[in-house]
Amino acid sequence: MSQAKSGDTVKVHYRGTLEDGTVFDSSEGRDPLEFDIGSGQLIPGFEAAVDGMAAGETSSISISSTEAYGPHREEMVMEVPRTQLPAEMEPKIGMQLQAGQGDEQFVVTITEVQEETVTLDANHPLAGKDLNFEITLVEIVA
Helix, strand or coil: CCECCCCCEEEEEEEEECCCCCEEEECCCCCCEEEECCCCCCCHHHHHHHCCCECCCEEEEEECHHHCCCCCCHHHEEEEEHHHCCCCCCCCCCCEEEEEECCEEEEEEEEEECCCEEEEECCCCCCCCCEEEEEEEEEECC
Protein backbone atom coordinates (compact mmCIF):
# COMPACT_ATOMS: atom_id res chain seq x y z
CA MET A 1 0.00 0.00 0.00
CA SER A 2 1.46 3.36 -0.97
CA GLN A 3 2.21 6.01 1.59
CA ALA A 4 1.69 9.76 1.24
CA LYS A 5 4.88 11.72 0.65
CA SER A 6 6.03 15.27 0.02
CA GLY A 7 4.61 16.54 -3.27
CA ASP A 8 1.50 14.31 -3.14
CA THR A 9 -1.98 15.80 -3.23
CA VAL A 10 -4.03 14.19 -0.47
CA LYS A 11 -7.52 14.34 1.00
CA VAL A 12 -7.99 14.05 4.76
CA HIS A 13 -10.73 14.22 7.32
CA TYR A 14 -9.67 15.73 10.63
CA ARG A 15 -10.83 16.85 14.04
CA GLY A 16 -8.81 19.46 15.93
CA THR A 17 -9.07 19.89 19.69
CA LEU A 18 -7.38 21.98 22.35
CA GLU A 19 -5.76 20.51 25.48
CA ASP A 20 -9.09 20.80 27.36
CA GLY A 21 -10.92 18.82 24.64
CA THR A 22 -12.63 21.80 23.03
CA VAL A 23 -13.10 21.22 19.28
CA PHE A 24 -11.73 24.22 17.36
CA ASP A 25 -12.15 22.80 13.83
CA SER A 26 -13.38 19.68 12.08
CA SER A 27 -14.10 18.48 8.55
CA GLU A 28 -17.11 16.51 9.84
CA GLY A 29 -20.09 17.05 7.55
CA ARG A 30 -17.90 18.60 4.85
CA ASP A 31 -15.78 17.37 1.97
CA PRO A 32 -12.33 16.15 3.00
CA LEU A 33 -9.57 18.75 3.13
CA GLU A 34 -7.37 18.55 0.02
CA PHE A 35 -3.79 19.84 0.06
CA ASP A 36 -0.31 19.21 -1.29
CA ILE A 37 2.12 17.78 1.28
CA GLY A 38 5.15 20.05 1.66
CA SER A 39 3.53 23.07 0.01
CA GLY A 40 3.23 25.07 3.22
CA GLN A 41 -0.56 25.41 2.83
CA LEU A 42 -1.12 24.10 6.35
CA ILE A 43 0.70 24.33 9.66
CA PRO A 44 3.98 22.37 9.51
CA GLY A 45 3.07 19.83 12.18
CA PHE A 46 -0.15 18.85 10.36
CA GLU A 47 1.60 18.31 7.03
CA ALA A 48 4.38 16.31 8.74
CA ALA A 49 1.79 14.04 10.39
CA VAL A 50 0.20 13.11 7.05
CA ASP A 51 3.58 12.41 5.41
CA GLY A 52 4.02 8.62 5.55
CA MET A 53 0.35 7.74 6.17
CA ALA A 54 -1.49 5.22 3.97
CA ALA A 55 -5.01 5.69 2.59
CA GLY A 56 -7.56 4.66 5.23
CA GLU A 57 -5.10 5.14 8.09
CA THR A 58 -6.02 7.29 11.10
CA SER A 59 -3.48 9.03 13.29
CA SER A 60 -3.81 11.01 16.52
CA ILE A 61 -1.15 13.67 16.99
CA SER A 62 -0.27 16.56 19.26
CA ILE A 63 1.32 19.63 17.72
CA SER A 64 3.14 22.11 19.94
CA SER A 65 2.35 25.78 19.50
CA THR A 66 5.76 26.29 17.87
CA GLU A 67 4.82 23.83 15.08
CA ALA A 68 1.31 25.30 14.83
CA TYR A 69 0.64 29.06 15.01
CA GLY A 70 3.63 30.06 17.11
CA PRO A 71 3.76 31.72 20.51
CA HIS A 72 1.29 34.38 21.62
CA ARG A 73 3.23 37.62 21.19
CA GLU A 74 2.35 40.50 23.54
CA GLU A 75 3.71 43.07 21.07
CA MET A 76 0.78 42.15 18.80
CA VAL A 77 -1.75 43.26 21.44
CA MET A 78 -2.61 46.96 21.39
CA GLU A 79 -4.99 49.31 23.13
CA VAL A 80 -6.65 51.87 20.85
CA PRO A 81 -9.12 54.69 21.50
CA ARG A 82 -12.73 53.73 20.72
CA THR A 83 -12.82 56.80 18.47
CA GLN A 84 -10.66 54.85 15.97
CA LEU A 85 -13.50 52.38 15.41
CA PRO A 86 -16.46 53.19 13.14
CA ALA A 87 -18.94 55.39 15.06
CA GLU A 88 -21.86 53.00 14.44
CA MET A 89 -19.95 49.96 15.76
CA GLU A 90 -20.73 48.56 19.19
CA PRO A 91 -17.50 46.64 20.01
CA LYS A 92 -17.86 43.28 21.74
CA ILE A 93 -15.24 40.87 23.08
CA GLY A 94 -14.48 38.21 20.45
CA MET A 95 -15.49 40.42 17.52
CA GLN A 96 -13.02 40.27 14.63
CA LEU A 97 -12.09 43.28 12.52
CA GLN A 98 -9.96 43.97 9.45
CA ALA A 99 -7.10 46.36 10.20
CA GLY A 100 -4.03 47.69 8.45
CA GLN A 101 -2.95 50.12 5.79
CA GLY A 102 -3.07 49.71 2.01
CA ASP A 103 -2.18 46.17 0.97
CA GLU A 104 -1.15 45.26 4.54
CA GLN A 105 -4.47 43.96 5.88
CA PHE A 106 -4.84 41.57 8.82
CA VAL A 107 -7.50 40.35 11.22
CA VAL A 108 -7.58 41.53 14.83
CA THR A 109 -9.78 40.26 17.65
CA ILE A 110 -11.30 42.50 20.31
CA THR A 111 -10.19 41.11 23.67
CA GLU A 112 -11.26 43.90 26.03
CA VAL A 113 -13.74 46.80 25.84
CA GLN A 114 -13.41 49.79 28.14
CA GLU A 115 -15.36 53.05 28.14
CA GLU A 116 -12.63 54.96 26.25
CA THR A 117 -10.47 52.19 24.74
CA VAL A 118 -10.61 48.80 23.04
CA THR A 119 -7.86 46.15 23.23
CA LEU A 120 -7.07 44.46 19.90
CA ASP A 121 -5.09 41.25 19.48
CA ALA A 122 -3.45 40.63 16.09
CA ASN A 123 -2.20 37.15 17.07
CA HIS A 124 -3.83 34.15 15.37
CA PRO A 125 -6.62 32.96 17.71
CA LEU A 126 -4.73 29.65 18.20
CA ALA A 127 -1.31 31.24 18.81
CA GLY A 128 0.34 29.91 21.97
CA LYS A 129 -1.88 26.83 22.08
CA ASP A 130 -0.85 23.20 21.66
CA LEU A 131 -3.20 21.44 19.24
CA ASN A 132 -4.43 17.85 19.01
CA PHE A 133 -5.62 16.32 15.76
CA GLU A 134 -7.21 13.07 14.73
CA ILE A 135 -6.44 12.74 11.01
CA THR A 136 -7.74 10.13 8.58
CA LEU A 137 -6.08 9.95 5.18
CA VAL A 138 -9.00 9.45 2.80
CA GLU A 139 -7.12 9.42 -0.49
CA ILE A 140 -3.78 10.05 -2.15
CA VAL A 141 -4.93 11.92 -5.27
CA ALA A 142 -1.58 12.24 -7.05
